[in-house]
Amino acid sequence: MAFKYCLLLGLFLVAAASMAMAAQAQMGLGGGLLALMRIQGTVFCSANVTDVPINNATASPVFPNAVVQLQCGAGNTVVAGATTDGFGLFSIVLDPLQNVLSTLLTGCTLVVKTPLSTCNANLPAAGRLLSSLQFVGNTLVGPFNVSNVVPAGFQFLPNLN
CATH class of the missing domain: 2.60.40 (Immunoglobulin-like)
Structure with a gap:
């Protein structure tokens, strides 16, 4: 059960990071500027x-x-x-x-x-x-x-x- 929870949490974090990077690229916010x-x-x-x-x-x-x-x-x-x-x-x-x-x-x-x-x-x-x-x-x-x-x-x- 703990393994499934860690795997699900890991997948969620990867998806969130990917969406954040895509949004940053679309908005032209290179380097956080x-x-x-x-x-x-x-x-x-x-x-x-x-x-x-x-x-x-x-x-x-x-x-x-x-x-x-x-x-x-x-x-x-x-x-x-x-x-x-x-x-x-x-x-x-x-x-x-x-x-x-x-x-x-x-x-x-x-x-x-x-x-x-x-x-x-x-x-x-x-x-x-x-x-x-x-x-x-x-x-x-x-x-x-x-x-x-x-x-x-x-x-x-x-x-x-």
Whole structure:
């Protein structure tokens, strides 16, 4: 009787361990780390790409309260969005179970939906700022392995609305 009990307990532990490892593999939790993707950057109030800061010298003011959308695919589906703070900074956090980094980098763009005339009345009301994405590395934040992505550089497209 004791032998059957030990055998049954052993089989149960093996099954539980197998299910835990399968769940961990499906969730991408290698090494017990959770994964995230973070897109962050600064939006400047300028239609001229050359006005963005170089070597920490700010030529253009930042663009506060601008709506930034992550659009993906042929239909430009809005996947996520954020609003810039008073310093023009935005941050979008994505779940890598729903978004693949390679697809994000090749099939998605950041679009600033707020017209430039909102931050400066002398700038055009039509058109939008658009940027492709660039992977800059991974960082560990507590238990999270964060894939860091930044805008490759916003460009003004006068015909984009």
